[in-house]
Structures are given as C-alpha cells and as structure tokens.
Amino acid sequence: MNKVITISREFGSGGREFARRLADKLNFAYYDREIITEIAKRTNLAEEYIQHLNEQRPSPLFPITVGNTISPVMDVMWEQQNQIFVEQSNLLKELAEKSDCVIVGRAADYVLEDFKPFRIRLYAELGSRIERCKARAKDGENLNDRQLKQKINEVDKNRAKYYQFYTGKKWADPINYDLCINTTDKDIKKLAEFFADIIK
C-alpha cells in the first residue's frame, strides 16, 4: 500500500508550505490546485466556484425559508457541495492508489482512512499566524491585524464545521491526528526537513 500523509492545519500555521516541502523532501506526490482542476472537469463547475464552495461550511440543516418554501438557491448549493465532496473523495482515493502522496485539508485523514495515513496537524499561536499571513500577502492585499484575526477565525470556523459535518469528529481534537506540531515562530522549511527524516 502506498504511503499517505494528510495535513490538517489552522489558517496561517504554514500548512500548505509544510506539505509541499515535506512532499519534495520525501519524493511524494503533492496535489493541491490539480484537485480543483480535476473536480471542475468531473462536475462541470467552474474552478473558482468549487474553491468557494469548499471553503463554506455545509448548512443543510438550516435552509433559508421564504414563507413555506425552502430557497431553491440554498438547495442547489447544498447539493453541489455534497457532489463535490463525493467526487473529491473518489479522486483522493485514486491518487492514493497511484503513488505515495501528501494531501492538505479536505478531511483527507477520514476519507483515506483505509490507507492508514500518517495524520499531521499544524497549529500556532494567533500572533504568529497573523505574522505569517502578512508575510505571504499578495500585492494590494493589505489587511490590518484586526481584520486578519477576523479572517483567521472565520476560515477556521468553516474548516471545523466542514470537517465535523463530513466526519462526525472534532477538527481541532488531537486524538484525530498522529502528530500535532506547533509552528509558532518556527521556520517551516526546517520543520519539514526534520519531520521528513522521521517519516522516511
């Protein structure tokens, strides 16, 4: 069976960079944008829309009602979100069948549990996450600390709801992971090299 490493990460904890560097160092496949592109092909939905839906918490239990009618917009979004989750889960399994790989997010620790993945979670203190967000901000993106804090909280809340909805488990609970790494003020490159040595 191929080796699978899953990375769960708090927003701003350096998870994506860690995953990429870990994969490089181990010579494992690393999929990110390619997953969205492939799902877009399979579902005939736009990549940006898939990305958007993937970042929303699923909310089928409280649909917007107008009078007695459930809003058809919510219903469609909810169906699409589920469709994406199913297609994405199938794709993740295909990728794990193909070669050793590192997968970020997407409840992959749960989706790929038959592959007995090595499940890593990255987290960090809020201040450190804010600094990391600033350092990697694109040109023109100029959020202040308060706005970044708000964004971090919002993204993590959605990730937690997404995870809990599809797995029935708590996203931040260490028991769902093999190793939890505090990245506060750490050099992600060095961390990835350290842990690659362990996993090898």
Next chain:
Amino acid sequence: MNKVITISREFGSGGREFARRLADKLNFAYYDREIITEIAKRTNLAEEYIQHLNEQRPSPLFPITVGNTISPVMDVMWEQQNQIFVEQSNLLKELAEKSDCVIVGRAADYVLEDFKPFRIRLYAELGSRIERCKARAKDGENLNDRQLKQKINEVDKNRAKYYQFYTGKKWADPINYDLCINTTDKDIKKLAEFFADIIK
C-alpha cells in the same frame, strides 16, 4: 543554556517510559523519584505523603467549613501543597541549571519557561491507555476495564486541575506544547528513538 525537555502526558499514554528512554538515548538526565526524595528532605514531609499531595487537585477555594470555622486539616494540606510546589519549582530550576534534562509532569513546561524547554505532550485513545495500564499493572493489581477507565479519568482530572491552578492555562490545550504525539498502539521504545533523533 542547558537543553530541557518537558513531558506532559495523559495517564496510560506511556509518558514516563517515553521520558526515560528519550533521556537515555539523548544522554540527558532524567529525574523522577529523586525529586520526591529531595523534596522530602527539604520539607520534612514523608515521601509517600508528598506523592499523595502531588496527585491531588489544589482546592483552597472551597475549604470544608464546620459551622463558621474553616477546617484546620484542609488548611494545613493546602499550605503543604503550596510549599511542595514552591520547593519543587526551585529544585527543577536547580536541576535545569546543572545539566540537560527531561522532566515529566509537575507543570515543568511553565516552571522552567525561562529555559525555553522543548515541550512534548503524549496522549492516546482510551482503549489503548487501558491496555497499557493492564500491561504494566503490578502483581495483585487487578482492575477491570470499567475501573481502569474510572481511574484514568480521575487521575487526568486531577492533573488538569493542578496544571490550571498553578499555570492559569489549560492542560490539554496543544498550544501549550511544541509537539503532541498520539501513542495509540505505538511502541514507546521506537517512538522515543524517532523523536530523540529530531531533538538531537
């Protein structure tokens, strides 16, 4: 400055064995019973009594009252518990000044924060902790699963209260540690060897 590693651990997660093996492998000092013996000397209290007080949650806020009188027994215990914590904290600092070392429990990550310790936490699924307790049970100690579960919960509740009382922080929160390791079904010897390589 000497290197200090602190180990926080759920009861039954293999923390003491991990600490001992890690210290062996790294050639660091490992203190356990010696701490109790030294505190006994410094406080003129019996070793068994110190061990007992160390495992109780501090409870100064709700003293037993008899009529209008605060029970003098509770008062003495509470004072002794604090005295032990202070003496123990001083001793831990002396030990950390002396050489590289590994310290288990005792809120050492907080007490020794000036030494910038590498803070490890070990945890595991309940079933695995029950099995580990059984495997290391002394002759004549024959608790069933229900009793072991009760004991595990009780010990961890006391450890959490002790930690929170003296540090003001949550014992089980990963943010208080650099690395959290899930020991479920893992061989502690191998784990310790792995992680010794990282820390070296």
